[in-house]
Amino acid sequence: MKRIIAAVCASFIIAASFTSCYDPAKDPKMKLENGTTAAATEAESEAATEPPKPADYKDNLNGLRDYLKDLGYITIDKDNANVSKMNAKLIGAQKGNKYVMGDVSIEIYEYKLDGENKTRDEMLDSVKSKGSFTLYEKEVKATLSDNGKYLMIYSNSKIDENDKNSDAYKLREATIKAFKGFYK
Numbered sequence: 001m002k003r004i005i006a007a008v009c010a011s012f013i014i015a016a017s018f019t020s021c022y023d024p025a026k027d028p029k030m031k032l033e034n035g036t037t038a039a040a041t042e043a044e045s046e047a048a049t050e051p052p053k054p055a056d057y058k059d060n061l062n063g064l065r066d067y068l069k070d071l072g073y074i075t076i077d078k079d080n081a082n083v084s085k086m087n088a089k090l091i092g093a094q095k096g097n098k099y100v101m102g103d104v105s106i107e108i109y110e111y112k113l114d115g116e117n118k119t120r121d122e123m124l125d126s127v128k129s130k131g132s133f134t135l136y137e138k139e140v141k142a143t144l145s146d147n148g149k150y151l152m153i154y155s156n157s158k159i160d161e162n163d164k165n166s167d168a169y170k171l172r173e174a175t176i177k178a179f180k181g182f183y184k
Helices: 002-021 038-048 061-071 118-130 167-180
Strands: 083-085 095-101 104-110 132-135 138-141 150-156
Touching: 061 095, 061 104, 061 167, 104 167, 118 132, 118 150, 138 150, 150 167
Parallel strands: none
Antiparallel strands: 083 095, 095 104, 104 150, 132 138
């Protein structure tokens, strides 16, 4: 009797070990409920993890916002509680918004580059030449996108300019790189 029980237990253990090795979701020939194969679904999920490209967005302020948001550099709270519309005309811009995420504040502005606009031209020239502009007697650090159409003001009081290995510094630099490359 002991031998029969041992044989039955051994059979169950062997059967369980064989069934646990097969994963039908990973079988490339296995058809899923929607008619696609597991291999196709896996390829789609890999494609979905590729970082967003500027060409996937409109070349305007909302497109830039969505691009930075999808990259994780901007977050928007429910009901836009952390978003403020800025008085963009003060710096000669067409429109602008400010996004506050804890210690980080990001302002992005869109410029209309054609036509005459003395304020715009002075601001953009200042940012191009020295990386900042003056507003109400205060020097404001800013970055222009490579196409010159957008301006960003990034501030985080926790950034130590001497510590290039800090997470805050690296985050700012990655944000600036993505911003600058939007519609080169």
